[in-house]
Amino acid sequence: MDHFSAKVLAWYRDHGRHDLPWQIPDPYARWLAEVMLQQTTVSAVVPYYHRFLSAFPSVQALAQASLDEVLASWSGLGYYARARNLHAAARLLMERHAGVFPRTADEWAALPGIGPSTAAAIVAFAFDVQAAILDANVRRVLSRYHGVAGRDAKTERLLWGHARAHTPADQVAAYTQAIMDLGALVCRKTPDCSACPLADGCSFDGEEAPPRRPPKPERAVYMAVIVEPERGILLVRRPPRGIWGGLWSLPESAALASLPAAVQALGIEGDMGEPHPPLWHVFTHFRLSITPVRVGRVSRGHGVAEGGDAMWYKGGTPGPGMPAPVRRLVNQFLEAS
Numbered sequence: 217m218d219h220f221s222a223k224v225l226a227w228y229r230d231h232g233r234h235d236l237p238w239q240i241p242d243p244y245a246r247w248l249a250e251v252m253l254q255q256t257t258v259s260a261v262v263p264y265y266h267r268f269l270s271a272f273p274s275v276q277a278l279a280q281a282s283l284d285e286v287l288a289s290w291s292g293l294g295y296y297a298r299a300r301n302l303h304a305a306a307r308l309l310m311e312r313h314a315g316v317f318p319r320t321a322d323e324w325a326a327l328p329g330i331g332p333s334t335a336a337a338i339v340a341f342a343f344d345v346q347a348a349i350l351d352a353n354v355r356r357v358l359s360r361y362h363g364v365a366g367r368d369a370k371t372e373r374l375l376w377g378h379a380r381a382h383t384p385a386d387q388v389a390a391y392t393q394a395i396m397d398l399g400a401l402v403c404r405k406t407p408d409c410s411a412c413p414l415a416d417g418c419s420f421d422g423e424e425a426p427p428r429r430p431p432k433p434e435r436a437v438y439m440a441v442i443v444e445p446e447r448g449i450l451l452v453r454r455p456p457r458g459i460w461g462g463l464w465s466l467p468e469s470a471a472l473a474s475l476p477a478a479v480q481a482l483g484i485e486g487d488m489g490e491p492h493p494p495l496w497h498v499f500t501h502f503r504l505s506i507t508p509v510r511v512g513r514v515s516r517g518h519g520v521a522e523g524g525d526a527m528w529y530k531g532g533t534p535g536p537g538m539p540a541p542v543r544r545l546v547n548q549f550l551e552a553s
Contacts, residue, residue, distance in 0.1 A: 220382045224395055224414070225390060225394050227413035228390065231397075231401070231411075237265060238265060239341075241341070243317035244275050247317075248302070254295070256294070260293070264289075264290070264293045268289045272286070275310065275315055276310065278302070279310040281303070283303055286303045289534070291463070291539070292543070296460060296463060297461065302329060305328045305329060318339075320345070322335070324339060336392075337392060340392040346385050350379045353395075353399025354399055356399050356404075357398055357414075358378045358379060360403060360419065360420035362374070363419030363420075364378075398412070398414075433502045437468050437469070437506055439467065439508050440466055441466060442486065442511040447528035448528045448531065449546055450527075451526070451529050452465060452526050453524075453525040459499070462537075463538055464527065465538065466508070466542060487513045488509060488511055491509050492509065504541075506542075510549065529546065531547065
């Protein structure tokens, strides 16, 4: 164990996080947590982790579930490709490994949605296998400590080299959590260097230029809220890939003028109301304006039936998997109807 990892572990014993619900030597729990934690904070993940684990307590249960059930339990956490990949990986684990979890990072990295850092974290936490991680928090610690800047291939190789060099052969799970916690709690974007156990040897001089963040581009979409008193609101399934892939949503159009045609294509005849105030939703790379338009007085002779890619929804929990902003709109109109 080198000086770096010894100091990180000593700091972790007194200041790190020891009570996270997934801090158990269970590969299923660690896998689920590591996937959920991709691009999502611990505080946001905890309630979804409990809900998802309650619904699918084992890899067998997850593999046997339908994608709709999985997406419904994931609904609201965002980045839905993670849920689709998790479901696909569970089925591969059952088919190829008979439900026995691999013990090497390479085998985990061969599964959908699991990169090298996530794979290393799973085997380090679940099996205490020596494997280096390089998530965003660890990258920030190592970049500052070693004075490495940039995002090119050479920088990537340097950082992975440092990550491997500092990962000890013993206490791997504790060290992995420790270096992650140090980045999340101390070496943040605005660091607290006075609380850092590595401050004496760190190359960071406090002059790191903040990245320039151009304004997020904006997109607009118009969604039809088709209401029938006895059946509820009409939902349609989104394409399997792309934004909100495979989730249930409202019929939509990029322009208000073309929304009636999108509604009629579903076999619906009704009265288009005035646009309601838009709801804004922020993605990683853009902001989306969602303008709902209520469609009432729906013809009883319309051709939409439940099943396939359309369904009527009257509310209730947990309901089908819907994007969080769409669920808010649907609940709002159901309460008003």
